[in-house]
Structure formats: C-alpha cells, structure tokens
Amino acid sequence: MTGPEVVIQDVSVAFGRTEALRGVNARVAPGAITGLIGRNGAGKSTLLASLAAFRKPNAGRITLDGQDPYENAGLMAATCLIRESGDFADLNTGQALALVTSVRSTFSRPYAEELLERFRVPRRRRIDKLSRGQRSAFGAAIGLASRAPLTLFDEVYLGMDAPTRYAFYDELLADYAAHPRTIVISSHLIEEVERMFEYVLVLDEGRVLLNEPADTLRQRGVRVIGDERAVEEFVSGHTVISRQRLGRTVAATLFADMGSDLGADAGRRAAAKGLELEHVSIQDLFVHLTSGQAADPPARAAEAPSKEPA
Amino acid sequence: MTASTPRAHVPTASPQSASVITVAGWLFRRNLNILAWFAGMAVVTVLLIAVPMMQRFQAELGPSLWEAFSTSGAGWFVLALGALAGQYLPVLVAQGVTRRRVVLGAGLALTATSLIVGVLIVVGYLVEAELFGRFGVVPRLSGEHLFASTSQYALVVLESAVRSLHFGLVGLLLSLAYYRYGGWLGTALLPLTAFLPISIGLALLSLDPAAVGTSWQNLNGASGVGPLLLAGFDLVLLALCAWFGSTLALRTKPT
Numbered sequence: 394m395t396g397p398e399v400v401i402q403d404v405s406v407a408f409g410r411t412e413a414l415r416g417v418n419a420r421v422a423p424g425a426i427t428g429l430i431g432r433n434g435a436g437k438s439t440l441l442a443s444l445a446a447f448r449k450p451n452a453g454r455i456t457l458d459g460q461d462p463y464e465n466a467g468l469m470a471a472t473c474l475i476r477e478s479g480d481f482a483d484l485n486t487g488q489a490l491a492l493v494t495s496v497r498s499t500f501s502r503p504y505a506e507e508l509l510e511r512f513r514v515p516r517r518r519r520i521d522k523l524s525r526g527q528r529s530a531f532g533a534a535i536g537l538a539s540r541a542p543l544t545l546f547d548e549v550y551l552g553m554d555a556p557t558r559y560a561f562y563d564e565l566l567a568d569y570a571a572h573p574r575t576i577v578i579s580s581h582l583i584e585e586v587e588r589m590f591e592y593v594l595v596l597d598e599g600r601v602l603l604n605e606p607a608d609t610l611r612q613r614g615v616r617v618i619g620d621e622r623a624v625e626e627f628v629s630g631h632t633v634i635s636r637q638r639l640g641r642t643v644a645a646t647l648f649a650d651m652g653s654d655l656g657a658d659a660g661r662r663a664a665a666k667g668l669e670l671e672h673v674s675i676q677d678l679f680v681h682l683t684s685g686q687a688a689d690p691p692a693r694a695a696e697a698p699s700k701e702p703a
Numbered sequence: 704m705t706a707s708t709p710r711a712h713v714p715t716a717s718p719q720s721a722s723v724i725t726v727a728g729w730l731f732r733r734n735l736n737i738l739a740w741f742a743g744m745a746v747v748t749v750l751l752i753a754v755p756m757m758q759r760f761q762a763e764l765g766p767s768l769w770e771a772f773s774t775s776g777a778g779w780f781v782l783a784l785g786a787l788a789g790q791y792l793p794v795l796v797a798q799g800v801t802r803r804r805v806v807l808g809a810g811l812a813l814t815a816t817s818l819i820v821g822v823l824i825v826v827g828y829l830v831e832a833e834l835f836g837r838f839g840v841v842p843r844l845s846g847e848h849l850f851a852s853t854s855q856y857a858l859v860v861l862e863s864a865v866r867s868l869h870f871g872l873v874g875l876l877l878s879l880a881y882y883r884y885g886g887w888l889g890t891a892l893l894p895l896t897a898f899l900p901i902s903i904g905l906a907l908l909s910l911d912p913a914a915v916g917t918s919w920q921n922l923n924g925a926s927g928v929g930p931l932l933l934a935g936f937d938l939v940l941l942a943l944c945a946w947f948g949s950t951l952a953l954r955t956k957p958t
Binding site (some may be wrong): 405408437438439441445446447448464465466467469471472473474476480481482483484491492495496497498499541542672 | 717718719720725726728729790791793794796797799800801802803804816880948949952953957
C-alpha cells in the first residue's frame with residue numbers, strides 16, 4: 394500500500410442553503426493518480442477539503458484506512474491539500490518553507506528549493522504578494538515536496554504559464570514514480586492533465602457521475618458520424634449523450650464501449666452503412682455528460698468501481 | 704507534456720505528526736520577532752519622547768510611568784500576539800496539524816512569550832528608576848500589585864507574565880471567534896469573547912481593573928492567591944479555545 398484507502402460514504406456538505414455535496418459515495422484508488430473533474434460549483438473543492446479534514450461533512454462518513462481523518466493527528470499528517478487560493482496567510486516564501494519543514498516529517502526541503510528554482514518563484518517575497526501563477530507554482534512545489542501519502546491538488550495549476558504547467562506535470566509524474574502515493578488532482582481544464590490520470594472521478598451538481606479507470610473511460614466515448622438515418626439506426630438502443638447536425642450529416646456521441654457495448658463487428662457494420670466511428674477524448678465526454686443537454690444521459694454512478702491498481 | 708525524468712524508486716518514510724512543542728516553537732519564534740521589534744520601538748520611545756518630556760516636566764516627576772504601560776499596554780500587546788496565533792490556525796491545519804495541537808501550541812508559545820514580557824517589564828522598571836534617579840526622584844507605584852517594590856523581580860515577572868498570558872489567551876479566543884463567525888458577529892460577541900474573560904481574570908488577579916479601562920470591581924483584596932486563581936482560569940480558557948478551535952471548519956469556496 395502506498396497511500397491510504399479513501400472511502401466516501403453518503404457524504405453531504407451544505408453551506409447555508411447551498412448543497413455542495415449531496416450523498417456522495419466513492420472510493421479513491423490507493424497508490425494511483427485520480428482526476429477529480431467537474432464543472433464550476435460541482436463540489437470538487439468541497440470534497441477535497443472534506444478529505445483533508447479541513448471541514449466535517451454535514452452528513453455521511455469519510456474514512457482513510459478505516460478511520461475518520463478529522464482531528465486525527467496521524468491521518469492529517471499523512472494528507473496534504475494544496476488549494477489554488479493558498480493557505481499561507483502573511484508568510485513569505487522562506488518562512489513558509491521553514492514552517493512546512495518543521496511540521497511535515499515527509500517534506501523534502503531540497504526538492505522544494507529545486508522546484509521553486511525550476512518554476513521560477515521569487516524568494517523571500519510575501520506569498521500573498523506573488524502573482525496568481527507564482528502563488529500556484531509555490532503551492533505546487535510544496536505539494537510535491539511534501540510527499541504526503543495522500544496528496545490533493547485543487548486546481549493548483551491555475552494562473553501558471555504553459556512552461557511552468559508542463560514542468561509541474563513532468564515533475565509530478567517523475568516524483569510519483571519515485572515516491573508512489575495517492576494523488577488526486579481536481580480540474581475543469583482536462584485536456585492537458587488527462588494523460589496523467591489512472592482513474593477519473595466526475596462530480597456533477599454535488600453528486601458522483603462517474604468513477605472509473607481512465608483507460609475504461611477513454612473507451613467509453615464513441616462518436617458516430619454520417620447520414621442522419623444511418624446514424625439513427627446504428628445508435629438505436631444505445632445511450633446518446635450528444636447530437637450535432639450539419640444538414641443531413643449527424644455526429645452522435647455515444648456513452649458506450651466500442652468493443653463490449655457496440656459489438657466486435659461495430660467497425661465493419663459502420664463502414665457498411667458509410668459511417669465513421671471515432672473515440673472521444675475524456676474532455677469531450679465530460680463536456681457532453683455535464684452540459685445538461687445530454688440527449689439521453691447515463692444513470693449516475695451510485696458507487697464507483699475501486700479496482701486496485703496493478 | 705514533456706517526458707518525465709526517470710528517478711529511482713525511494714520508499715517514503717511514514718509521516719510523523721507534528722507535536723505540540725514543534726507548533727509552539729514555530730509560533731514562539733514568530734512572537735519573538737514581533738517582540739524584538741516592539742522592544743526596539745520602546746527604546747526609541749524612551750529616548751525620543753520620555754527623556755525630553757522628563758526634562759520639560761521635571762517638577763512633576765514621581766508616579767511611575769512604566770507602571771501605567773506595564774499594567775495595560777503590555778497586556779494588549781500580548782492579546783494581539785494571541786490573536787495572531789489564531790490567524791495561523793488555518794495555515795497549520797493546512798500543513799497537517801490538528802486544531803487541538805495548534806491551540807495547545809499557541810498556549811505554550813504565549814506562556815513563553817509572557818515570561819519574556821515579564822522580564823522586559825522588570826528591565827523597564829530598572830531603566831525608569833535609572834532615568835528618574837538622574838533627577839533625584841524615586842518612581843512611585845500607584846496600583847495594587849503582588850510586589851511592594853519593583854526590586855522584587857520574581858514577583859514582578861510572575862504578576863506581569865500571568866496577566867500577559869491571560870490577555871494572550873483572550874486574543875486567541877476572539878481570533879478564533881472572528882474566524883468562525885466573521886466580522887459582524889465576531890464584533891458583536893466581543894463582550895463574551897473579550898471583555899468578560901478580561902474582567903474576570905483581572906478581578907481574580909486582584910488588580911485595579913481601571914488600569915485596563917474596565918469598571919469591574921475587585922472580588923478580593925490583593926493577595927498571593929491571585930496569580931494562582933488566574934492561572935487556573937487560564938487553563939479553563941485554554942481548554943475552551945481547544946474545544947472551540949477543534950470545531951472550526953477551514954474556509955472553503957462552495958465549488
């Protein structure tokens with residue numbers, strides 16, 4: 394085991410009358426990188442804050458290795474949540490490094506210094522006076538160098554310029570390989586980061602929409618393009634999550650596995666009808682599933698599969 | 704995305720949670736920085752304001768000026784440090800420290816800071832005695848104290864430290880209340896979170912509360928039991944802070 398087993402059972406969190414999470418059930422695969430994706434307001438930050446014991450859920454239960462992390466000294470020390478907004482008050486970068494060094498036993502200061510150099514974060518400057526991108530880069534460096542068994546990044550790359558973002562992804566994968574742990578990265582900008590994901594957890598309006606291995610999800614989106622009548626015949630009986638028309642040509646996006654749901658001969662049947670089949674990226678699938686305009690949306694996932702990573 | 708650099712697999716050590724002492728040490732070091740700045744300002748104030756004023760109003764010298772500051776200003780200063788410690792609760796919790804440990808660490812840090820404040824108050828009395836002495840005057844104490852003379856250093860430190868710690872814990876409590884309830888309700892609760900505990904504490908210490916601007920009357924006459932009573936009350940206050948702090952949710956955007 395290289396990270397705690399995270400189990401979320403019927404978790405609800407409300408801010409006044411706003412329900413951020415509504416009966417969330419999920420497992421986070423230990424020792425893997427999970428992408429937590431959802432639209433703005435889907436409940437991503439709230440879920441991560443609850444996992445990191447920043448707050449107690451109003452209802453339900455979160456356990457890390459079977460125990461409630463809230464005010465649990467061992468589990469809180471094993472968890473690091475880096476938020477885009479930052480949590481360093483009026484400290485400067487040097488003071489923040491000194492603080493993390495003194496309270497986090499797994500923190501590698503030399504690695505953090507190396508990352509700050511690579512991300513070009515100015516030293517000895519108050520963190521709240523840094524630009525948004527520099528603040529994000531500082532948080533990313535702290536999160537990586539903390540090497541906490543459960544590391545959570547909440548939209549951490551927002552504001553970073555492209556070279557810094559790519560350097561962050563590069564470092565994350567390299568350090569994850571050297572120090573395997575459970576990593577959850579929340580995002581609503583998926584295209585750049587989806588290649589890192591081993592699992593994907595999709596939240597929509599405070600509920601779990603999907604929780605699957607990323608490779609499975611990558612197979613789940615199929616776009617069928619061609620003449621309207623032929624397309625409709627082909628997709629009949631399958632879950633259509635989007636339809637786009639241009640004259641008589643229709644592009645229908647199916648939430649279906651190319652092999653198991655459409656059948657092994659799907660390609661041959663499509664070709665016979667003059668149709669084109671193509672896989673849909675996780676980002677496109679996410680957009681269609683959460684747009685609220687899905688032609689025939691899939692049922693919500695009650696509880697996610699939790700395959701142990703190989 | 705660029706290719707990641709392969710690295711050797713290194714087993715990560717099991718995380719150890721930060722102890723109360725570690726938290727206290729970090730908060731204490733921050734307090735020391737502010738204390739050093741404050742002491743520097745005090746020296747400048749004495750040299751640039753107090754000495755010229757003494758020369759101008761020589762004839763009226765007599766009552767201790769330092770006494771007025773040490774029985775009120777020092778307390779409010781440590782109250783500000785306590786409030787600052789409360790501000791760092793989210794910072795430390797975000798680094799994996801439990802809220803209870805942060806509050807207990809803050810209590811320890813404030814205790815150590817208060818002892819240093821007590822020592823600085825003794826130094827202040829000595830400096831004042833030296834300055835007054837140059838004009839042939841002995842500073843006169845006007846309030847009730849545990850000590851009869853400022854040369855009873857241990858008693859001066861004890862009284863000052865206990866009083867400062869009390870103010871510091873009140874600062875911690877009101878800071879946590881502001882974090883929990885926000886500006887309006889936090890301010891509305893000041894009678895409960897600040898004025899009431901300060902008044903009770905000062906009454907227990909058997910000092911004249913007028914020195915800190917309250918109208919609360921003494922419960923007891925001056926006696927050696929005051930610091931003990933106040934220390935006991937401060938333990939209750941610290942336990943209250945630890946309980947209240949442990950219920951605080953870190954602010955989260957509802958997203």
